Amino acid sequence: MAVRNAIMANEKQFKLLTKYIATRGVDEYRQTVRVLVKPDDAVLEIGCEKGTTSDILSRATKHLIATDISDDCVAMARERYPHIRFEALDAFDIRSAMRLGAHFDKVYIDMSGLSSYRALLDVIALITMYASVFEPDAIIVKSGSLKQFAKNCEAWKWHSQSAEPE
Numbered sequence: 747m748a749v750r751n752a753i754m755a756n757e758k759q760f761k762l763l764t765k766y767i768a769t770r771g772v773d774e775y776r777q778t779v780r781v782l783v784k785p786d787d788a789v790l791e792i793g794c795e796k797g798t799t800s801d802i803l804s805r806a807t808k809h810l811i812a813t814d815i816s817d818d819c820v821a822m823a824r825e826r827y828p829h830i831r832f833e834a835l836d837a838f839d840i841r842s843a844m845r846l847g848a849h850f851d852k853v854y855i856d857m858s859g860l861s862s863y864r865a866l867l868d869v870i871a872l873i874t875m876y877a878s879v880f881e882p883d884a885i886i887v888k889s890g891s892l893k894q895f896a897k898n899c900e901a902w903k904w905h906s907q908s909a910e911p912e
C-alpha cells in the first residue's frame with residue numbers, strides 16, 4: 747500500500763518530455779543532425795568552437811543560434827560562416843541563455859570536459875537545466891561517459907505480480 751501511494755505521488759510531479767541523446771565523439775554528434783533536425787526547428791548550439799557543426803546545423807535549419815564561451819572562437823566562427831548567428835555564452839549562465847530565446851526544439855551541447863566520468867553530475871545538471879527552461883524535444887550532448895551510463899540504465903516498469911502482499 748505504501749508503495750502504491752509513493753507511485754501516485756510521483757505521478758503528480760512535473761515530467762519533462764525532453765529526450766537526452768548521448769553521443770561519443772564528434773562524428774556521432776554530427777551524424778544526429780541529419781536524423782533529428784527538421785527545417786522548422788529552432789536550434790541552440792552550445793560549444794560551437796570554429797563553427798564546423800554549426801555549418802552542418804545551418805544546412806538543416808535556418809533557425810540556429812550557435813554559441814561558445816570563448817570570444818576568440820565566436821570571432822573565428824563569424825569570420826568563417828558570416829550567414830550564421832554566433833553569440834558568446836557561458837552555458838552555465840542560464841539567464842544569458844534565456845535572453846537568446848524562449849523556446850528551442852533542439853539543443854546541441856559539445857563542451858570541453860564533459861566526457862569524463864567525473865563530469866557526469868555536471869552533464870546531468872546542465873541538460874536538466876536546459877530541459878526545464880527551454881522544454882526542447884531533444885538535447886543532443888557529446889559525452890562518452892553519459893552514453894556509457896545511459897547504456898547501463900533501465901527504467902523499472904511496475905509489475906503487478908511483484909507487489910508485496912497486503
Ligand SMILES: C[S@@+](CC[C@H](N)C(=O)[O-])C[C@H]1O[C@@H](n2cnc3c(N)ncnc32)[C@H](O)[C@@H]1O
Nearest residue numbers: 793794795798799814815816836837856857858
Ligand atoms: C570540443 S570544442 C567544440 C567543437 C565543436 N562543437 C565542433 O563540432 O566543431 C568545445 C568547446 O566548448 C567550449 N566551452 C567550454 N566551456 C564552455 C562553457 N562553459 N560554455 C560554453 N562553451 C564552452 C570551448 O570554448 C570549446 O570551443
